[in-house]
Amino acid sequence: MQSVDLPKKINSFRAYQDTYQRSVSDPEGFWAEQAETFHWHQKWDRVLDWDFSKPKVEWFGGGTLNITENCLDRHLESRGDQTAILYEPNEPGGEVINLTYRQLHAEVCKVGNALRSLGIGKGDRICFYMPMVPELAISVLACARIGAIHSVVFAGFSAQALADRVNDANCKIIVCSDYNRRGNKNIPVKEVVDDAIALGCPSVEIVLVHKNTGETVAWNDKLDVWYHHRVDEQPLTCAPEVMNAEDVLFILYTSGSTGKPKGVVHTCGGYMVYTAYSFLNVFQYEPGDVYWCTADIGWITGHSYILYGPLLCGATTLMFEGVPTYPDASRFWQVCAKHRVNQFYTAPTAIRALMARGNKFVEGHDLSDLKVIGSVGEPINEEAWEWYHEHVGKGKVPVVDTWWQTETGGMMISGLGGLSPQKPTFAGYPLPGIQMALVDKNTGEELMGNPESGLLCVKFPWPSILRTTWGDHERCRTTYFTTVAGMYFTGDGARRDADGMYRIVGRVDDVINVSGHRMGTAEVENAINEHEGVIESAVVGYPHEIKGQGIYAYVIVADNVAHDDALREEIIAMVRQEIGPIAKPDKIQFVSELPKTRSGKIMRRILRKVAAGEVDQLGDTSTLLNPEAVQEVIDGVV
Numbered sequence: 001m002q003s004v005d006l007p008k009k010i011n012s013f014r015a016y017q018d019t020y021q022r023s024v025s026d027p028e029g030f031w032a033e034q035a036e037t038f039h040w041h042q043k044w045d046r047v048l049d050w051d052f053s054k055p056k057v058e059w060f061g062g063g064t065l066n067i068t069e070n071c072l073d074r075h076l077e078s079r080g081d082q083t084a085i086l087y088e089p090n091e092p093g094g095e096v097i098n099l100t101y102r103q104l105h106a107e108v109c110k111v112g113n114a115l116r117s118l119g120i121g122k123g124d125r126i127c128f129y130m131p132m133v134p135e136l137a138i139s140v141l142a143c144a145r146i147g148a149i150h151s152v153v154f155a156g157f158s159a160q161a162l163a164d165r166v167n168d169a170n171c172k173i174i175v176c177s178d179y180n181r182r183g184n185k186n187i188p189v190k191e192v193v194d195d196a197i198a199l200g201c202p203s204v205e206i207v208l209v210h211k212n213t214g215e216t217v218a219w220n221d222k223l224d225v226w227y228h229h230r231v232d233e234q235p236l237t238c239a240p241e242v243m244n245a246e247d248v249l250f251i252l253y254t255s256g257s258t259g260k261p262k263g264v265v266h267t268c269g270g271y272m273v274y275t276a277y278s279f280l281n282v283f284q285y286e287p288g289d290v291y292w293c294t295a296d297i298g299w300i301t302g303h304s305y306i307l308y309g310p311l312l313c314g315a316t317t318l319m320f321e322g323v324p325t326y327p328d329a330s331r332f333w334q335v336c337a338k339h340r341v342n343q344f345y346t347a348p349t350a351i352r353a354l355m356a357r358g359n360k361f362v363e364g365h366d367l368s369d370l371k372v373i374g375s376v377g378e379p380i381n382e383e384a385w386e387w388y389h390e391h392v393g394k395g396k397v398p399v400v401d402t403w404w405q406t407e408t409g410g411m412m413i414s415g416l417g418g419l420s421p422q423k424p425t426f427a428g429y430p431l432p433g434i435q436m437a438l439v440d441k442n443t444g445e446e447l448m449g450n451p452e453s454g455l456l457c458v459k460f461p462w463p464s465i466l467r468t469t470w471g472d473h474e475r476c477r478t479t480y481f482t483t484v485a486g487m488y489f490t491g492d493g494a495r496r497d498a499d500g501m502y503r504i505v506g507r508v509d510d511v512i513n514v515s516g517h518r519m520g521t522a523e524v525e526n527a528i529n530e531h532e533g534v535i536e537s538a539v540v541g542y543p544h545e546i547k548g549q550g551i552y553a554y555v556i557v558a559d560n561v562a563h564d565d566a567l568r569e570e571i572i573a574m575v576r577q578e579i580g581p582i583a584k585p586d587k588i589q590f591v592s593e594l595p596k597t598r599s600g601k602i603m604r605r606i607l608r609k610v611a612a613g614e615v616d617q618l619g620d621t622s623t624l625l626n627p628e629a630v631q632e633v634i635d636g637v638v
């Protein structure tokens with residue numbers, strides 16, 4: 001196999017500007033040049049074929065590859081003994097695991113063989129419901145090795161949410177762990193899978209159970225198979241499935257403004273090229289650096305920037321099992337010092353939570369190896385940005401505020417560590433190849449000047465754009481490609497300043513962002529409405545000091561039900577059951593009616609203002625059907 005040759009790394013802001021120009025004037029030439037650096041079985045015969053109106057996007061059509069050969073095999077010669085995955089467990093004194101590229105390759109091959117021995121092959125869907133253990137990384141890569149499609153479900157989701165996702169993709173197998181220790185909690189992971197199966201998952205033929213803590217679990221001989229029983233004796237090599245560039249690599253469910261979460265689909269070739277290119281450039285990764293992204297592999301950040309991007313670039317990627325506040329709020333900084341972390345990537349919600357605990361937790365830890373610190377998932381407020389820069393970056397380490405989405409596959413707007421000008425709360429400039437646009441929400445016209453504010457859109461395809469939503473292409477079209485004709489609409493609003501730098505304002509649809517997790521208000525409302533005492537509900541986000549946004553629920557309940565805290569607890573329990581703890585409302589206000597327009601639509605704008613404590617800014621309420629409802633809402637605010 002050809003030796004490793006990485007995409008080109010930009011090394012100055014001037015070079016960024018030149019590269020950007022080139023990427024826009026000749027996108028196909030530009031991306032073909034990046035793609036050349038990977039191992040393809042057969043080279044593509046067309047770089048790009050696209051039509052946003054369908055939508056259809058195909059990159060590197062006719063090309064064939066396996067992404068895991070690019071993550072693993074091609075590094076064996078040059079860095080086989082270098083650590084690929086550096087695993088830091090939940091307990092500070094627990095065993096650190098270093099998996100070299102050679103070991104990771106062997107482990108992935110063993111699991112690939114095990115999956116094949118269970119009858120899993122190209123195109124089959126595998127659901128992963130696992131904590132942050134090395135076996136998660138290994139088996140996700142093994143899935144890609146044999147051409148199966150992974151659907152990783154964050155292990156904090158409820159049995160119902162898991163079953164919904166498993167059934168949407170008709171997964172043939174679920175891979176899970178027995179238990180999971182996270183902070184001081186002991187979480188019965190397999191039990192949730194058992195509950196999901198009991199709710200009905202007819203497509204599931206096997207549950208492959210990884211022994212993590214070793215506690216006893218209920219066992220179903222018809223479905224359950226121990227991971228180690230299947231994996232341990234397997235051969236150390238596994239022929240990779242040769243995939244077309246546009247074959248599906250994975251599905252990842254994410255929330256939208258309507259209905260159930262949708263399965264965002266990413267494909268092999270373009271996703272590979274873009275995650276590697278963006279990783280290398282944003283983090284300015286140098287061989288030998290230790291890189292740490294604190295996300296969970298259950299989210300897109302973990303897919304693209306714990307696993308694929310770093311491994312494609314031959315990086316050492318740190319994987320952390322625990323939480324930022326266990327055993328105390330210095331854990332992140334202890335881990336940075338212990339492993340001499342060079343690039344650190346986390347979310348504003350974690351920064352705010354740690355900032356609130358006081359500076360003493362960050363002081364005294366040697367953070368002198370940090371070269372770039374990153375932020376992702378939600379807008380970072382100025383105070384958090386400054387704290388991060390000053391106390392973690394010691395005033396000199398560049399901060400990259402990376403804006404992107406599950407649908408974009410990789411980082412879209414961000415500084416390039418140390419090269420770009422930085423402004424607190426601004427994500428900055430688009431990456432090469434990313435043609436952003438601001439669009440006037442009333443006219444649908446692109447806003448060309450600076451400064452400007454509008455709907456954040458993308459005009460031209462990039463290699464890791466979503467290709468469809470699983471099982472429902474029309475939903476993909478209407479959600480992303482019809483709001484603004486001829487463009488991909490992100491769902492976000494943004495401002496571009498006089499220098500052309502972007503600042504993300506936040507979602508303009510009914511999606512809220514709670515601790516960096518995307519939540520559809522309709523989804524939470526549906527869960528609340530499952531409670532038999534509830535007649536109707538409306539959920540909005542409100543500013544929350546740590547979480548960014550909190551969940552505020554206005555609930556109408558039946559007359560014969562007591563409007564008390566016991567009912568609030570029951571409603572919260574219902575949401576936990578339907579979705580999981582991340583969706584539980586922070587505040588519940590009982591009301592007798594909701595302000596509605598004459599056409600019967602809930603006036604969420606008013607509810608948002610009331611929840612935010614901005615009752616003096618309600619705006620025009622003259623179109624309301626029931627203006628008296630507004631006063632009741634204001635009077636009862638919690």
Ligand code: PRX
Binds near residue numbers: 254378507
């Ligand atoms: O609103 C934006 C916000 O998170 C949304 C995407 O969420 P998700 O698909 O879960 O992916 C999160 C991790 C990539 C966006 O529509 N968002 C993400 N990053 C930023 C952000 N908002 C502001 N600044 C960011 N850096």
